[in-house]
Amino acid sequence: MEKGRVLIVDDDPIVRDVLSNILGSVGGYGTDVAVDGLEGVEKVRTHEYDMVFTDLTMPRLNGMDLLRETKRINPSLSVVVITSFSTIESAINAMKEGARDFITKPFNINTVISVADKIVGEKRLLGRLSSPLDSQATIGRLNTELFSNLHEIGMFHTITTELDGMYSNKEIYEKIVEMTARLLVVKEASFGIVENGSLKIECGLGVLQRHIPIDGSLFERVLQSGNYYIALPGEVNPHTGVPLASPFFSIPFIMNDDAFAVLSLSNKADGTAFTESEISLALAFAKKAALRIENNALYEVFYNNLVNTLKALVTSIEARDVYTRHHSERVVSYSLQIADVMGVPAEEKDVIRFGGYLHDIGKIGVRDTVLLKPGRLTDEEMAEIRQHPVIGDNIIKPIKFFPKERELIRHHHEKVDGSGYPDGLEGEQTPLIVRIIQVADTYDAMTSSRPYRRALSHEVAVAELIRCMNTQFDAEAVRAFLQTSAGRGGANGD
Ligand SMILES: [Fe+2]
Structure with missing residues (x-):
């Protein structure tokens, strides 16, 4: 069954053929043609159509005049203007005169059919509404349709947002x-x-x-x-x-x-x-979901590249300094053990895994002569070293992905009594995972050799952590550390 009757008015036989094919064979419409405006008007007067597609420039009677005549003969008959991009302005003028829509050459099959479907769909709807027969039932049915459409749209929105x-x-x-x-x-x-x-x-x-x-x-x-x-x-x-x-x-x-x-x-x-x-x-x-999968794939490639670049940066910093080689890996390992004891959720552990690895990334901005100085540091040099959490934060800041890792980098030298740097944050002003890193970082620093001193023994380092509970370190995090295998004296937690 035909979806509707369409009249195509154009002096170009190719356009008439192409449009007839699109609307007829593909779109399922019955089609009729007229070779110019005059024949078009004649057919509108003598035949029944659901819509008219018309060219604008034609011999004998142009499209604008055809539009006006059609509106006079049958005001409810929709006219769609055929135009090319160069003459789109005249199509807009035609719409001001009452044309329903316009399509552009070369034709996009889907556009042509959806324009036709929209017009015919609306015409049917209006037809049902204006029919005096059983209008109550029609309105009821339309309401149900509308409700179901709204329901579908709402559901679609929810899914795509999810x-x-x-x-x-x-x-x-x-x-x-x-x-x-x-x-x-x-x-x-x-x-x-x-x-x-x-x-x-x-x-x-x-x-x-x-x-x-x-x-x-x-x-x-x-x-x-x-x-x-x-x-x-x-x-x-x-x-x-x-x-x-x-x-x-x-x-x-x-x-x-x-x-x-x-x-x-x-x-x-x-x-x-x-x-x-x-x-x-x-x-x-499906279209929306495919896009999501594509974005995801791009995101994964980008994210992995970024993570690898940042890790390479940390490796290069550690390569400068034999004393801190593998320090970041050990800090992550100790921190994860503490996190396990304290029941830290998996997402937070991911932050420890990556942020912990990057915690000293700001040392890239500290001069070798200061970072690798074999003796005691002057106040000035100490101040330069103390810049590294802020430098690290600034390195990560432009990358919007890692807000929690940034906190970890910026605050790993804070102390619970507020005497740390750079911001002097106290106790729970820093998140738990930051307080965990503080313990792990300090333990590893104490038990590694430095240019100016030898490594402290495990026992001495642990005694120091316990002595500084509640002043430098979160007491819970220290207690949790003591329960880990690293805290009990097993290297790297094995
Ligand atoms: Fe540090």
Whole structure:
């Protein structure tokens, strides 16, 4: 059945042919053509159409005059203007005169069809509203439709916002399956990634997680075409190899023009076919999710590069100074042991892992003659060394990713009684993980040799930590350290 009747008015036969094909063969509309404005007006007067597409510059009667005449003959008939980018201003003038929309040459098939669909959809809606028959029921039905649309839009918004906050691919895949299954109310859903000629099902609802050979399956068709496909009952279910009992909807996920994954939805709970609005909802969601995965991949590459660069910087600082070699690694190891005893959450431990490694990164800004001086430091030199937490903070500041690591770098020389530097923060003014690092850093500094003194023994260092509980160090963190294997005298916690 035709979606509607369209009149195409243009003096260029190629434009008439192309538009007729797009609207007719692809769009599902019935089409009629007129070779100029005069014939167009004649046809509007004598035939029924749902909309008119018209060129502006034509012999005998131009598009503007056709528009005015059409509005006079049938005010509710929508006119869409055909234009090129160079004459877009005249299209806008036409809209001021009552044209509904315009399309530009060369035509984008999807745009042309969505313009037509929008106009016809609205016309049907208005038709139903103005029909005196059973208007109460119509309004009720429209309200239900509106409510369901709003519900879908709201849900779509929630899902896409949730996706934005996700950085783990596994989590994103699970969300894609869970959400689309809920949106389209299907009993079976799966998300698979292309891997060595198979589709590796990463996440599935009601289907087995396994590798499905792509060759010859309907996944091959979806991946090669880059378009969604709805397999009908009787076609082979790629998950089970047996004929489908209900429609099977597959959507390719595309990154850099490459289809890299397939989302499949099947077995609707109510046994019906997928509706147009369900299909477009799932496609919009898939587009958004693919973008999220792409961003994630870019983010991961960028993040890993950044982490490696910063770590290389720390290694190069430690390479300058034989006395502090591997100091950062040991501080991280001691801190993680303390964190385990104190039950610090996993995300905070990640901050310790990376921020602890970087804690002395600001030493890059301290001169070798000061950093490596074999004797006691002058007050001035001491002041220069004490700049390193601030320098480190300034190095990390422009990179917006690491706010907690920055705190750790800036405050690792604070003391709980407020006598530390650079900000003289007291006790819980610094986060717990910073207080943990303070203990680990000091212990390692005491038990490592320095240019001006030999390493202290484990016992002496521990006695010093205990003596300075509540003045320099957080008492809980010290007590926790004493329970770790490093705190009990086992090197590096083994
Ligand atoms: Fe330091």
